Amino acid sequence: MSISSIRGLLSSYSPVSEFSPDLEKEYQLPLRNESSSDLESSADEAKFSRPKTEKADSKVIDGRLVSDAIIGLSDGMTVPFALTAGLSALGDTKVVVFGGMAELIAGAISMGLGGYLGAKSEEESYRATLKETESQTMTDPSGVTDTISDIFAPYDLPPHLVSELTRHLSTSPMLPSFLMNFHHTLQEPSGSRAFICALTIALGYFIGGFIPLLPYFLLGP
Numbered sequence: 001m002s003i004s005s006i007r008g009l010l011s012s013y014s015p016v017s018e019f020s021p022d023l024e025k026e027y028q029l030p031l032r033n034e035s036s037s038d039l040e041s042s043a044d045e046a047k048f049s050r051p052k053t054e055k056a057d058s059k060v061i062d063g064r065l066v067s068d069a070i071i072g073l074s075d076g077m078t079v080p081f082a083l084t085a086g087l088s089a090l091g092d093t094k095v096v097v098f099g100g101m102a103e104l105i106a107g108a109i110s111m112g113l114g115g116y117l118g119a120k121s122e123e124e125s126y127r128a129t130l131k132e133t134e135s136q137t138m139t140d141p142s143g144v145t146d147t148i149s150d151i152f153a154p155y156d157l158p159p160h161l162v163s164e165l166t167r168h169l170s171t172s173p174m175l176p177s178f179l180m181n182f183h184h185t186l187q188e189p190s191g192s193r194a195f196i197c198a199l200t201i202a203l204g205y206f207i208g209g210f211i212p213l214l215p216y217f218l219l220g221p
Helices: 003-012 021-027 036-049 063-076 079-090 093-139 141-155 159-170 175-182 193-219
Strands: none
Touching (some): 063 079, 063 093, 063 193, 079 193, 093 141, 093 175, 141 159, 159 175
16 A cells, blocks of 8 residues: 555544534434423322222221110100100190100100219229229239139140249239239220210110100191
8 A cells, every 4th residue: 555545544534523513413322311290100100009008997886885875765765655655645746745855855864864873883893893903913912823824724725835924924014904804804994984875875865765756746736
């Protein structure tokens, strides 16, 4: 190869740094730009694709509340019904209505007070039993140990496990509560139990007693 041809090749050669911007854009790879809307949509899809593991809290109605309501309704549907049936013999609708309403108010107050006093007596009985149990754990440890063993006897547990549980509970500060729940089978009443009991029984009595009076309100004088 001659020197002139070599010079021609060198003159036609240009370094990379001298490339034009258009040529650089041509060989440049396009970058992927994700917009904020794309990111939000992907986040929403991930959120909805997650399995729902949370369970709805089940609401259980207190059995004592249902019992109080039934007591009030049953008494309210019997006594006022007998009164209205007797007063209807007079042939005056006003007498039946006013007499029935007076009996409803008096009966609801009486039933409510009875429920309140009964709930208060239950609270006092629980406190007395708890005090006696606490005294027994201090004065008669051997008797308490036998009581704990008797509680676990129906469950057919291994003897060494029963012995370990008995030893642990004998020195536990929760021993009186354990004996109240599993030996005396008494649940600690709530502080508002007496008021709720009185209100439930009284309201149930009034609603139950108002049913026999409803036709007399519709008939009019």
